[in-house]
Amino acid sequence: MNLADMISFAAQASDKIAAYVPDSIFLAIAAATIAGALITVLSRSLIYALMGLVLTMFGIAGLYVYLDSPFLAMMQILIYVGAITILIAFAIMLAGPMYKHPGEWSGIIKFAGALIVSILPFIFLYKVLMRTDWIKEGVDEFGLTTKEIGRTLFDKLTFPFELISLLIVVAIIGAIMLALLSKGEK
Amino acid sequence: MTGQFLYNNLYIYLFISVFLLCAGILGIVFRRTLIGMLISVELILNGAGLNFVALNRFLDQDNASGVIFTLFIMGIAAAEAAIALGVILLTFRMFKHIEGEKLKEMKD
Numbered sequence: 001m002n003l004a005d006m007i008s009f010a011a012q013a014s015d016k017i018a019a020y021v022p023d024s025i026f027l028a029i030a031a032a033t034i035a036g037a038l039i040t041v042l043s044r045s046l047i048y049a050l051m052g053l054v055l056t057m058f059g060i061a062g063l064y065v066y067l068d069s070p071f072l073a074m075m076q077i078l079i080y081v082g083a084i085t086i087l088i089a090f091a092i093m094l095a096g097p098m099y100k101h102p103g104e105w106s107g108i109i110k111f112a113g114a115l116i117v118s119i120l121p122f123i124f125l126y127k128v129l130m131r132t133d134w135i136k137e138g139v140d141e142f143g144l145t146t147k148e149i150g151r152t153l154f155d156k157l158t159f160p161f162e163l164i165s166l167l168i169v170v171a172i173i174g175a176i177m178l179a180l181l182s183k184g185e186k
Numbered sequence: 187m188t189g190q191f192l193y194n195n196l197y198i199y200l201f202i203s204v205f206l207l208c209a210g211i212l213g214i215v216f217r218r219t220l221i222g223m224l225i226s227v228e229l230i231l232n233g234a235g236l237n238f239v240a241l242n243r244f245l246d247q248d249n250a251s252g253v254i255f256t257l258f259i260m261g262i263a264a265a266e267a268a269i270a271l272g273v274i275l276l277t278f279r280m281f282k283h284i285e286g287e288k289l290k291e292m293k294d
Contacts, residue, residue, distance in 0.1 A: 026193040030202060037206055037229055041213040046221055053225050056206070060232050063202070066193045067243045069253055076235075079260045084228065084267045091221050091271045095278040114216035122208040129204060134196050135245060142243050144250055152250045153257075164261045171265035178272035 026066055033059030046092050050085060057081045068142035071149065199240035206233030220277065220284045224270050231263045 036059055039052030057080040064073035153161055192198065206229050213226030235256040242252025278284050 023192040026191075030198065033202055034205055037209040040225060040229060041209045041217075046219065046225075049222060049225055053228060056229065056232065060236055063199065063236060064239060067199070067239050069239060069243070072239060072253055072256060075257060075260060079264060080228075080232070084264060087267045087271055088221065088225060088228075091224070091274050095221065095274055095284050110216050114212050117215050118208045118212035121211065122204060125204045125207070126201070129197065129200050134200075142247065144253060149250050149253055149257075153254055157254060160258065164258055168261060168265050171268045175268045175272035178276050 029059050029062035029066070033063065050088055050092065053088075054081055054085055057085070069144060071146045196240060196244045199236060203233040203237040203240070206230065206236070218285050218287065220270075220274050220286055223286065224267065224274070227266070228263065231259055235259045 033056055036052045036055030040049050040056060043049045043052060057076060061073040061076040064076060210226045210230035214223050217223050217226060238252040238256050274284055
């Protein structure tokens with residue numbers, strides 16, 4: 001086998017490997033999302049549940065990248081991982097529920113009931129999902145730019161956008177008032 | 187390399203979002219503390235956002251509605267988490283615990 005044969009063989013092998021790389025990364029991200037959801041629900045400690053939630057958020061950001069919307073992936077990491085998770089961590093530290101009851105499990109009967117309540121809609125929705133005739137293959141390019149998102153947001157949906165900002169202001173003021181007023185009553 | 191990629195399939199995304207929804211329901215029902223329930227609600231909201239974006243990308247290419255709706259969901263989730271944090275702090279100050287089962291003062 002001379003050198004040219006070896007080079008062409010290596011090129012073919014790398015082509016074959018490269019065809020599998022996106023799928024394997026995608027499967028790893030999906031598995032991380034599902035495992036994070038399971039950790040979130042089933043772990044005994046709240047801090048571990050929060051770490052599972054972070055894993056799920058990162059996995060969903062990766063899925064957004066695979067769905068051709070990197071802007072949304074960035075927003076997911078900024079808002080969920082950066083803001084909401086920190087907020088829940090503050091709640092865990094301030095309310096401190098772990099010093100008396102480290103366990104989150106509350107009996108096997110309740111767990112069985114919760115399992116039934118959550119698995120029945122899972123089976124139902126799974127059957128509906130598999131039976132519906134979606135268009136299976138996506139078009140290769142989505143091509144939704146941030147500019148178009150901004151256009152739609154500020155041309156067509158200006159009023160809901162303003163309502164969202166009003167809602168967030170009211171929520172922040174309400175949270176501050178709740179915390180401050182209860183301290184004043186003491 | 188024009189093979190059928192696995193990530194070009196709508197079913198996988200919808201399956202993941204259904205899984206997140208049911209995991210969230212499981213968490214809400216059997217978690218003991220209010221913070222655990224809050225975390226489970228976040229799971230459900232994430233599944234809904236993934237559902238919107240997947241349907242937008244595969245079934246309605248020319249429109250940005252699903253992506254923008256997911257942005258709205260993120261904003262509402264932030265507001266909801268702030269309010270829930272305030273309520274949980276207040277509950278902890280009044281009752282010295284945040285377990286959902288023992289909060290039955292209005293029931294007695």
